[in-house]
Amino acid sequence: MKRLKKMLGILVFTILLSSCSNSFLGSCPDGEIEWMDVLKISGIKYQHQFPDSADESGPISIEKGRKLGEVAYRMADNACSDHQMENGDATFLEEGTPIYEVKGYPSDLLVMANDKTYVVDTHIEAKTAADLVPMRKFVKNIYIESTEDGERIHTFSQPSKTKFLDAWDQLKLEDIETLYKDDKMDGKRLFLEIELKNGVAFRLIYVTDSNMFNNGAIGNEKIKDVIESEITDIQEESLFDQ
Secondary structure, three states, X not given: OXXXXXXXXHHXXXXXXXXXXXXXXXXXXXXXXXXXXXXXXOOEEEEOOOOOOOOOOOOOOOOEEEEEEEOOEEOOOOOOOOOOOOOOEEOOOOOOOEEEEEOOOOOOOEEEEOOEEEEEEEEOOOOEHHHHOOOHHHEEEEEEEOOOOOOEEXXXXXXXXXXXXXXXXXXXXXXXXXXXXXXXXXXXXXXXXXXXXXXXXXXXXXXXXXXXXXXXXXXXXXXXXXXXXXXXXXXXXXXXXX
16 A cells, blocks of 8 residues: 555656646747847847848848857747847757858958848947947948838938948947936937948938937937938938929
C-alpha cells in the first residue's frame, strides 16, 4: 500500500511539473507581436527601412565587406514582448545568418544581412547626432516626404543639404524615452528621407513644434532655419503651380 501511495505521489508530481512547464513555455511569445525588422550587433541596434515611396526607383549599389558576426537568436515567434535585445539578436533573420559591413561605409552607420541593408537606429554610447548617424560624407540627397503615403514631394537644394549636414554634426542627443514621457515628441511631424550615395535610403522624423528628431537629436537654430526654408520653398512651389 505504501509503495502504491508513493507511486501515485510521483505520478501526480510529474503531471503537475509537466503542466507548469508547458504553461511557462507556452507563455512566450505572449500574443501576436508586430516586430520591426531590426538586428543588434556590437552594441548598436539597426533597422531595415524598406522603400515606401513610389518615387524610390533609383538603383541601389551595395557590396559586402568584412563579416562582423552572425545572428544568434531570432526574436519573432520566440521572444516575449518585453524582451531586451542583446548582441546577435534579430527579429526576422534566421539564426546563423551572417552580418557584414557595407564596403565604403562605416559599420556604425550601415550593415547588411541576407542581402538587405540595416541603418543605425540606437547606439547607447552615442552622445551627439554625428555619433549616432555619421552620415556627413555619404549623403546624396535629402527629401521631404508626404506624411500620408511617403512619396517624395520636395528635394533639398544642395546648399541646404550642406547646411543641414553641418548643423546635424552639432546636435546633442537626449534619451528618447524621456522625451516621449515629457511630451516633447508631440506635435506636427515632417518626414525627411536621407538618400545615401549608394542608393540606400532611410527616414528621419522631425517634430516641428519642438525642433526634435525621432532618434533623440535636439535641433538647433541652424537646422530649424534650413528646414523652415525648404518648407517655404514647397509652399511657394504650390502657389506657383496653382
